[in-house]
Amino acid sequence: MSSDARRANTPHYWLMKSEPETFSIDDLKRRRREPWDGVRNYQARNFMRDDMRPGDRVFFYHSNCALPGIVGIAEVATDAYPDPSQFDPHSPYFDPGSTREQPRWMLVEVKFVKKLRRTISLDELKRHDALTGMPLLRKGNRLSVMPVGAAEWNYILQLE
DNA sequence: GCCAACGTTGGC
């Protein structure tokens, strides 16, 4: 995504995966706002660091569970800043190769917007020809943070 | 629990 696109001040749309056993949409609802820590993939980091802005909308996706799919909507609440967990030796996300002077990993905070009335499952998403171009549905995709096109965002919203 | 797909690491 270009910085020119950002200057146009158009909202951007994202999808962020979380394992519900670790952090679910209900957890986000309860806590209202949460630092999205633990992302340790450079492409996902770059999306958060370079392209996300406060106000962008996010599909909250449950992965690695009985019914993987989109379960809610969140909103980017901050610009990116260094993920504190990378400096914490007791954190599972500790990165001994990162320094406070040159932090390797960034996060944004996200806030709860709403839960969908139902889960729009991965299986259901795959059945819509209009969505086959989504990064989420690309074979072998493992990104935990990825962009969603405006057309796809609106299409999925009306599936609910 | 299995395993395909992918990213990272490190020897050379």
Place this chain on the structure above:
DNA sequence: GCCAACGTTGGC
């Protein structure tokens, strides 16, 4: 810079 080995993700 190559690439084999290894680790992780995440659907099934």
